[in-house]
Amino acid sequence: MLAATANSTRAAARTRKARAAAGDGTPEQIHLTWGENPATDVVVSWASPGAATRPRVRIGQRVIPAEPRQYTDGINGETVWTYHARVGGLRPGATYVYVVTADNDSNAADPFTATFRTAPRGRAAFRFTSFGDLATPNAAWVLSYGQSAYAVDAVESFQPLFHLLNGDLCYADLNPTVQPEVWRDFGSNNQTSAASRPWMPCLGNHEVEFDNGPQGFSSYLTRYTLPDNHVPGFSGLWYSFRIGSALFVSLDADDVVYQDAGAFVAGPAALTPVTGTGNPAIEPGTSFYIRGYSGGAQTAWLERTLAAGRSDPSIDWIIVQMHQCVCSSSATGNGSDLGIRQQWLPLLDRYHVDLVLNGHDHGYERSFPVRGADVDAGHEAATGAMVNTLRPHPVTTTDSGVFDTSQGTVHLTLGCGGTDTPLDEYGMDTADGSPLPGGSRPPRTPPRQAKVFTRANRPVLTSTPGVYTRAAADAVEDATWSARRDTSTGYGIAVFDVRPDPEDFGGQTSITVTQYHAVGADPVNPATGAKGAPTPDYTEFETFTLVSPRRA
Numbered sequence: 001m002l003a004a005t006a007n008s009t010r011a012a013a014r015t016r017k018a019r020a021a022a023g024d025g026t027p028e029q030i031h032l033t034w035g036e037n038p039a040t041d042v043v044v045s046w047a048s049p050g051a052a053t054r055p056r057v058r059i060g061q062r063v064i065p066a067e068p069r070q071y072t073d074g075i076n077g078e079t080v081w082t083y084h085a086r087v088g089g090l091r092p093g094a095t096y097v098y099v100v101t102a103d104n105d106s107n108a109a110d111p112f113t114a115t116f117r118t119a120p121r122g123r124a125a126f127r128f129t130s131f132g133d134l135a136t137p138n139a140a141w142v143l144s145y146g147q148s149a150y151a152v153d154a155v156e157s158f159q160p161l162f163h164l165l166n167g168d169l170c171y172a173d174l175n176p177t178v179q180p181e182v183w184r185d186f187g188s189n190n191q192t193s194a195a196s197r198p199w200m201p202c203l204g205n206h207e208v209e210f211d212n213g214p215q216g217f218s219s220y221l222t223r224y225t226l227p228d229n230h231v232p233g234f235s236g237l238w239y240s241f242r243i244g245s246a247l248f249v250s251l252d253a254d255d256v257v258y259q260d261a262g263a264f265v266a267g268p269a270a271l272t273p274v275t276g277t278g279n280p281a282i283e284p285g286t287s288f289y290i291r292g293y294s295g296g297a298q299t300a301w302l303e304r305t306l307a308a309g310r311s312d313p314s315i316d317w318i319i320v321q322m323h324q325c326v327c328s329s330s331a332t333g334n335g336s337d338l339g340i341r342q343q344w345l346p347l348l349d350r351y352h353v354d355l356v357l358n359g360h361d362h363g364y365e366r367s368f369p370v371r372g373a374d375v376d377a378g379h380e381a382a383t384g385a386m387v388n389t390l391r392p393h394p395v396t397t398t399d400s401g402v403f404d405t406s407q408g409t410v411h412l413t414l415g416c417g418g419t420d421t422p423l424d425e426y427g428m429d430t431a432d433g434s435p436l437p438g439g440s441r442p443p444r445t446p447p448r449q450a451k452v453f454t455r456a457n458r459p460v461l462t463s464t465p466g467v468y469t470r471a472a473a474d475a476v477e478d479a480t481w482s483a484r485r486d487t488s489t490g491y492g493i494a495v496f497d498v499r500p501d502p503e504d505f506g507g508q509t510s511i512t513v514t515q516y517h518a519v520g521a522d523p524v525n526p527a528t529g530a531k532g533a534p535t536p537d538y539t540e541f542e543t544f545t546l547v548s549p550r551r552a
């Protein structure tokens with residue numbers, strides 16, 4: 001079975017090389033992103049096996065030439081050809097049919113055709129969806145799993161205006177000798193939805209790839225055209241866009257987290273790029289750790305962006321997307337990171353960010369609204385010594401189902417896309433019988449506990465010669481901020497209905513959030529031991545509403 005898979009993979013690679021050599025410009029992996037103004041601008045992006053001649057998008061009588069962008073993978077030497085057509089001057093809230101083609105498109109007689117809808121203008125209602133950590137449906141790749149295809153179908157089933165994909169897109173870095181193939185399977189899988197509505201991504205730790213650019217982001221940056229952040233040298237790494245009365249801010253937390261979780265060679269073998277790349281072997285124990293890469297430029301941009309958003313009376317909601325977590329209590333996953341809490345939490349507080357959407361831990365967790373920090377709430381995992389984890393302070397611990405986000409920010413962990421590794425086991429402080437603040441739980445129930453990275457876990461040698469590892473989080477805290485965790489499955493999708501009209505919900509603007517989950521999709525359910533399999537059935541797990549006073 002494995003040999004058959006390897007043979008078919010090699011055969012596909014041979015066919016691929018032949019198509020590249022023959023200059024096959026057939027569009028594939030077609031996906032949309034918002035342009036500078038989602039009400040009028042959309043970008044159509046795609047790839048082709050070889051260089052395309054006159055790549056273009058057609059909308060009605062308009063023909064929009066596409067900009068070519070390419071890179072050569074630094075490990076296996078494959079050149080990836082991508083194309084990006086910026087379509088502007090559209091009408092708000094309108095549906096358009098578009099065609100993607102090139103002179104050397106083998107489907108030129110019947111080229112790829114799909115439709116999209118632009119964003120509404122003004123205080124209009126709209127729906128978006130979100131998850132992270134999608135992977136691909138090709139189980140030949142590390143961390144890929146069949147649920148990834150059902151997850152894309154789930155997005156389509158809710159017909160959102162757009163989808164937020166919260167980092168760790170396809171884990172090509174964990175399949176380092178075949179990275180372009182993994183990205184191709186990811187792009188082909190997403191096309192089912194991303195060709196019909198924008199999918200807005202952010203960078204995660206697994207977008208960091210060896211020998212692919214200064215931060216390892218060439219695979220990502222070549223494939224995506226994202227709104228301009230106007231920060232020289234960092235175009236596409238973080239950005240914002242506005243839809244109706246909501247400002248969306250997409251960040252790259254790789255810049256601030258302590259956790260070292262990017263590309264890594266554990267050993268004992270080195271990772272040796274093919275000769276043609278000119279890149280040297282990457283020795284065991286090497287990790288690509290990029291904390292601090294922007295030199296503060298991203299944080300300065302974030303402050304400017306949040307300040308402008310909060311001073312704009314036509315913006316009610318500020319929603320932040322980033323991969324790593326401020327508030328995750330997954331026990332089998334990564335946990336929370338002090339780096340984000342130190343550098344960005346004060347800004348989220350000062351500018352009253354309403355909602356933060358994450359990935360990274362493969363499950364679903366919701367925080368109470370949090371503002372400010374509890375000091376001296378953490379302990380070093382190894383020694384029990386006190387350590388300041390800047391634990392986010394819940395402004396309420398009553399799980400009422402309606403939360404005023406002008407009082408505190410709600411964090412959602414949504415790494416529940418489609419990997420083969422659900423992380424839906426959560427921490428409990430079994431050494432401590434104290435109740436949660438508010439006394440809402442029986443006194444003998446141990447409080448929830450979260451792991452927290454408070455320092456870098458750089459590679460260390462194991463007891464096996466030549467083999468390295470990176471340690472888990474170094475600290476723990478009682479997770480007083482944790483409101484709800486889905487222990488039944490690590491797979492799901494969050495659906496957000498933004499309703500700006502105060503008459504729709506008690507005189508306030510509101511966002512109703514519903515988490516749908518795919519029960520039974522866990523390969524092995526950690527709570528019951530039951531074996532599961534990918535499933536198309538997404539059912540409701542919980543629904544709650546965020547409210548905020550209208551600004552204007």
Ligand SMILES: [Fe+2]
Pocket residue numbers: 168204205206323359360361
């Ligand atoms: Fe991650």
